[in-house]
Amino acid sequence: MSFLVTLTVNRACYRVVLEDERMTLLDLLRExxxxxxxxxxxxxxxxxxxxxxVNQxxxxxxxxxxxxxxxxxxLTIEGLSQGEEIHPVQAAFIEHDGFQCGFCTPGQIMSTLGLIQEGRTGEDPERIREAMSGNLCRCGAYAGIxxxxxxxxGRMREKTTQNGEAA
Structure with missing residues (x-):
């Protein structure tokens, strides 16, 4: 039995037929x-x-x-940049050396964006580390992260203010 799944990924609509209802979202995205x-x-x-x-x-x-x-x-890492302009979270990771080998970086960046949207940590480094604890970095780039x-x-707050939205 096959199943039709319709979803929006990075602002594009997809209709995918799943042959196996046990397929994960990760495998759908990658494969x-x-x-x-x-x-x-x-x-x-x-x-x-x-x-x-997923739904922010x-x-x-x-x-x-x-x-x-x-x-x-x-929304995946591929959906963050706007043409040649990288997302403010990506820019912050580059500027602060928030990566070493880079394998965990897409997940770290997406988790950071989600954390900011959740708005529960404020600017408390300890609360941020706790909220990011589900993202592991084998290289130990935690200080940079x-x-x-x-x-x-700060970058997202500034971007929101520049766009005329409430901060």
Missing amino acids: HLELTGTKKGCDRGQCGACTVL RRVNSCLALAISVDGADV TDAVLDSL
Whole structure:
């Protein structure tokens, strides 16, 4: 039996026929939509390398069944930049050396964006580290990641203010 899933990924609408209802969102993104920026780390929801935003909430895509996101809005690392202009969170990670090998970086960046949208940490480094604890970095770039998240908060606030929206 096959299942039709319709979803929006990075502002583009997709209709995908699933032959296996057990397919994860991660496998749908990587194997069917060829969006390989989302990484398969542990494949058990423990490392956060596969973090994407589903309806603006952080999700470990290796744990979410593709069929469960029918009708959802999914944002992956590939959907952040606008042409040649990188997203403010990406710029902050570059500026603060928030990565070393780079494998975890897409998940770290997507988790940072989700954390900012959730608005629960403020600018408290300890709360940020706790909120980002589901994203592991084997290289140990945590100091740079925390600095990048703090900088991202300011950049996103500034971007919102420049766009005339409420800060």
